[in-house]
Amino acid sequence: MKDSEVLERIARGDEKALDFLYKKHYRMMTHIVISHGGGEQEAKDVFQDALIVFWQKAASGNLVLTSKISTYLYSICQNLWRKEFERKSKLVHEAKDSEEYLGEDSKERVQIIRKCVAELGSTCRKVLTYYYFDGLSMELIAEKLGFANTDTAKTKKYKCKKKLDELVRSKYSKSDFMD
Amino acid sequence: MIGNSHHNDRLDNYLLGKLSADEKAAMDAKLAADSQLQEDMLFQQDIVHALQEERRLELKNRLNSIEVGAGGFSSAIGLKIAAGVALVGLMGTAIYFYGSSDEPEAATELPVGIINFSDTDKPYTYSIPEMPAVTYTGTTVEKAEISQPREQSSVRPAAPVAIADVKAPISRKDKAVLPEAKNSNLKTDSQQNIQIQKPNVLSDFKDTEISASNHQPEAPVDALAQNRQFSTQSIEVSAQLHEKYDFHYQFYDNKLFIYGDFKSKPYEILEINTEGSRVYYLFFEKNYYGLKNDQQKLVRLKKISNEKLIKELEITRNQKMNPQHN
Numbered sequence: 001m002k003d004s005e006v007l008e009r010i011a012r013g014d015e016k017a018l019d020f021l022y023k024k025h026y027r028m029m030t031h032i033v034i035s036h037g038g039g040e041q042e043a044k045d046v047f048q049d050a051l052i053v054f055w056q057k058a059a060s061g062n063l064v065l066t067s068k069i070s071t072y073l074y075s076i077c078q079n080l081w082r083k084e085f086e087r088k089s090k091l092v093h094e095a096k097d098s099e100e101y102l103g104e105d106s107k108e109r110v111q112i113i114r115k116c117v118a119e120l121g122s123t124c125r126k127v128l129t130y131y132y133f134d135g136l137s138m139e140l141i142a143e144k145l146g147f148a149n150t151d152t153a154k155t156k157k158y159k160c161k162k163k164l165d166e167l168v169r170s171k172y173s174k175s176d177f178m179d
Numbered sequence: 180m181i182g183n184s185h186h187n188d189r190l191d192n193y194l195l196g197k198l199s200a201d202e203k204a205a206m207d208a209k210l211a212a213d214s215q216l217q218e219d220m221l222f223q224q225d226i227v228h229a230l231q232e233e234r235r236l237e238l239k240n241r242l243n244s245i246e247v248g249a250g251g252f253s254s255a256i257g258l259k260i261a262a263g264v265a266l267v268g269l270m271g272t273a274i275y276f277y278g279s280s281d282e283p284e285a286a287t288e289l290p291v292g293i294i295n296f297s298d299t300d301k302p303y304t305y306s307i308p309e310m311p312a313v314t315y316t317g318t319t320v321e322k323a324e325i326s327q328p329r330e331q332s333s334v335r336p337a338a339p340v341a342i343a344d345v346k347a348p349i350s351r352k353d354k355a356v357l358p359e360a361k362n363s364n365l366k367t368d369s370q371q372n373i374q375i376q377k378p379n380v381l382s383d384f385k386d387t388e389i390s391a392s393n394h395q396p397e398a399p400v401d402a403l404a405q406n407r408q409f410s411t412q413s414i415e416v417s418a419q420l421h422e423k424y425d426f427h428y429q430f431y432d433n434k435l436f437i438y439g440d441f442k443s444k445p446y447e448i449l450e451i452n453t454e455g456s457r458v459y460y461l462f463f464e465k466n467y468y469g470l471k472n473d474q475q476k477l478v479r480l481k482k483i484s485n486e487k488l489i490k491e492l493e494i495t496r497n498q499k500m501n502p503q504h505n
Contacts, residue, residue, distance in 0.1 A: 014432055018238065019245055026247040048242045052235055106228075113229030123419065125233065132195070132227050133234035146429055146436050146477055161187070168226060 003069045010058040013136050013144055018055050022048075025073055032074065033081045046084065050076035060135025116167040124160035131157055190223045414459065416448055428461070428470060429477045435459065435470065438477070449496060460492060467492050 001009075001020055009017035026047065033043035053076055057063040065072060117125050126145060130136045136144070142153035192198050193206050210217050415434040418441035421427070426439040435448065447462040448470075459470035461480065467489055468480040483489055 012432075015238075015241065016433070018242070022242050022245055023247055048239050051242065052238050055238065106225075109225050110229045110232050113226055114233050117230065117233050128230050129234035129237065132191075132230040135195070144431065146424075146431065146438070148477075164226060165222075168222075172222075 003065075006069060007058055007063075007065065010055060011061065013059055013130065013134060013140055018051065021054075021069065021073070022051055025051075025070055028070070029073060029077045032077050036081060037085065038081060042081075042084065046077055046080045047073075050080055053080075056133060056135070062135070112171050113164075113168050116164055116171060119167060120160060120164055123156070124163070127153065127157050127160050128164065186219075187223070190220055191227075193220070194224055194227045414448070414450060414457075418442060418446070424477055426480050427477050428468075428474065428480055430470075430472050430474050436477075437461065437480075439480075447496065449492065451495075462492075462496060 001017075006017045006021060029047040029050065030040070030043035033046050034040065038046070050073055054063075054069070054073055058065075117128070120128075123145065127141060130141050130144065131138075138150045138153045138157070141147070141157070142150050145153070147153045147156065189206070193203065198206060210220060417434060417436045419436065419438050420440065420442065421438040424438040428435065428437045430436070437446075441463070444464060449460040449462060449467075451458045451460070457472055459472055460483070461468040461470055463480075467483040469483055470480075483492070
């Protein structure tokens with residue numbers, strides 16, 4: 001599959017293109033991390049994260065690629081591993097500061113909201129994540145999820161989001177997370 | 180504020196970086212002046228982050244379920260094995276149908292009334308009017324490679340799904356290695372075939388090996404054997420409840436969506452590989468339903484009423500669900 005075809009398929013939200021890239025570049029990309037002091041699991045994580053960054057940019061149409069996909073992925077992997085390496089080095093030398101505690105707080109809020117997302121059901125989860133992460137158009141979301149038309153997708157997204165807001169607010173007020 | 184969709188759209192666009200520079204500056208100014216708006220924005224920011232994290236983890240799980248192993252080398256071996264399995268599947272299917280027939284001439288007829296397929300000279304069509312006509316387009320290896328990861332990844336159907344049966348992605352290579360059956364040999368071969376219990380899986384199949392083996396029967400090359408196999412590598416199936424569509428289906432993105440109450444009752448998808456195409460049937464509550472794989476629009480599931488076809492599907496399903504009876 002050529003790069004252009006991969007990009008075209010990702011723009012349509014075709015996750016098989018992601019699988020294809022993963023298999024195709026796994027060895028080369030994980031080698032970057034392993035050859036720079038990383039373990040196998042770290043290498044895998046870095047490549048997966050890089051690929052997901054790439055997917056998000058390409059799916060949402062925010063990617064202007066001037067190089068081969070492999071070159072682009074390579075540079076993302078390098079950057080991610082550099083950051084991770086620095087973070088690890090920092091952790092060794094410094095104790096957790098207040099900034100990190102704030103990070104934990106944010107993580108906890110994310111977990112609460114994710115539980116609310118799970119309560120919404122599969123269709124709402126897909127509509128919202130396709131919109132907020134993949135950046136897919138309502139037209140594509142309607143097509144992927146088998147809605148009758150774009151307006152149905154918009155209505156669904158609106159209702160799901162409203163329901164999620166309400167659920168999260170109820171959870172927030174219970175646990176005083178807004179304080 | 181929650182009910183104000185315009186307001187929320189504005190915040191969405193702000194958080195997703197979809198505003199122009201001017202619009203963003205205006206929004207920043209508003210946020211600075213309005214503490215309630217700022218609170219709303221922070222609330223929405225949490226939600227957007229969580230949704231993004233949700234999807235990120237979903238994709239990560241998807242990637243984690245892909246076996247990467249030794250890269251291209253293992254893919255090549257995988258293809259070889261698939262080709263071997265395909266060949267064995269072809270032979271087994273042909274043996275089954277040929278062996279169960281009383282007339283040796285049956286090899287030139289269609290033992291199963293499902294599909295009339297062609298050799299290169301005589302184009303056949305489906306005998307079922309509602310099914311799409313199939314033309315051989317030649318399945319490329321690349322396509323097979325791409326679809327493989329999805330099949331390896333964890334497909335989690337909501338209800339128990341049984342897929343019938345032996346995987347046999349046909350390729351030109353498979354056809355090339357099939358021994359030609361001669362009419363004069365058919366009768367004796369079919370009699371000998373009854374002795375055959377279970378063909379072994381061969382990873383590297385050669386003409387010479389086939390002809391050298393006295394124990395292996397020659398598979399009669401009939402239309403069925405050339406064109407039809409049953410696959411365990413199912414298409415991804417998504418069963419969903421829908422308020423409007425209570426017994427419908429559609430294909431999209433190589434995925435089958437079925438709408439209705441499939442979560443509480445088991446269903447089966449029969450995938451029949453043909454030369455250059457695949458045919459699907461749904462078995463649900465003792466009935467069969469045709470699934471056109473080019474059906475991209477949602478349509479109601481249509482029960483198959485052709486008794487002959489139902490009978491053959493039943494045989495196929497039972498045979499593939501109980502391969503030891505072959």
